Amino acid sequence: MRDRAAELRAWPSRNQVMTEFRVGAPKAKAALAALREAGFDPTNPTATAVVPVLHAVPDLADHAAPSDSPDETDATDGTGTSDVPASPDAQDVPAAASSPVSPVADPGARRPRVPRWPLLLIAAGAFVSIWGGWVGLGELTGFGPIRLLPGIWDEFVINSAITLPIGVEAYAAFAMWAWLAPTSAGVSRTARRFARWSAIGALALGAAGQIAYHLMVAAGVSHAPWPITAFVACLPVVVLGCGAALAHLIHRPGETV
Template sequence: MTTIDHTAADDHPHAHGDARPVRAWPVGLLAAPAFVAIWSGWVGLGELTGFGPVHPLPGIADDFSVNTAITLPIGMETYASYALYVWLSGRIRAERTRRYAKWSACGSLALGAGGQVAYHLMEASGFTAAPWPVTVLVACLPVVVLGMGAALAHMITSERHTDQAVRTLDAHDPEPAEVAEPVHAVSVREDQPDPEPDPTEIDEVAALPDRWEVLAHRVCSTDPNGRRDPHRVAAILRLHHEQQWTRAQIADHIGVSPSTVTRTLTAAAPHLSEMETTK
């Protein structure tokens, strides 16, 4: 009698077709009280450091006023949340953009935590105005947030434009159609043992350098920054010219951005033409 073990199937929720996505709405319940505490802390710190009601439209709308203390929580925490999304969402392929989003998000959260600590310490100590070093730091925060946000936006826009350019190039350079292999006639002959290969010829063939490795070293030797990896360049060239892969496929396979693949192929084009000419 055969016994079927259902333990592994029962432990795996997808075994019974339960493929429901994980809901993110509970995070809203966690974030609501944190939002209130962070908002009040930043506004209180802003009032201690000179932020307060201003009239941004004098002579146009004299009665219109804005409390600039609200700009601190809106700018700092919003940027930190969006940078975390850029870093962790997986929708950005460029390593440089993800790395910048990672460190700027961590830095924003660290600054936010420091601001909350400073406010509560001063409030508990009965300060009516913040010390001047704290005021200087807090006054610089809006400018810092604007700079980080603009830099991240430029990186994301640059990657989107690069992807569009790569798709355009791939559209003009479509995948090659599969060609049926020709049928070769086979002649019947007497079964004779193959001659033993010459060891000298084997050594000569093995000593020949790989074509793409040679081309990769030429490309890397002309790189003024010296940042290209010859093995990675050779892999890109081999996949593009031998396997006829698209730039997007090569980028996903090797782990680089499509723009890097495009720049590598562009840099290798004159060297490849020179090698073809000198054959």
């Protein structure tokens, strides 16, 4: 750059230095300042002592595009805005410094949670009523004590009527969980759709069973009509099929919602 200034017999502008030597604005500015401090006079280059070697100045805008302005004062458009675009690295520095700091949530703070103990009271009352209704309906339709392991353990007797409340109501709760599970649970759309309709059906079936039992008890019926008996006898098989199908759908990969 010293030889170029001597050839021009004048100080080159910062933009000229940037264009000819392919450096950024800070480096060009530092080189010109170093030459001036060394006492170099481009109008009389022979009278100037040898200039020491200039050291490279770190620059964030090495690849900045120079402006067409003839001097360094024209690098701005008069409004204080530079017409020399900075490099991507230079743009990141002020952006990061001026970006607003988002508030950090206190990890120790907890959201207020709705107490769950009232649900235990509700579930206890529903359990007594539902259990009694299904067991009573099962006895009216032929369910009753059976030897579960005949010839092996004859004393092991169980009332098969308990299979109705366990199967129907437990499946309804399981289907409701799959229906209302959060997105992070990974339940596919198909599984949610099946769970929604089967949960509604199981709850409606449970309500219908309670109605049928109480109506027959109020009417003094000791044995349920055959259509009700046939339908109730099929419930364990239907519940098993719905539960297995829903479990397979939940574990099958699919698009979540």
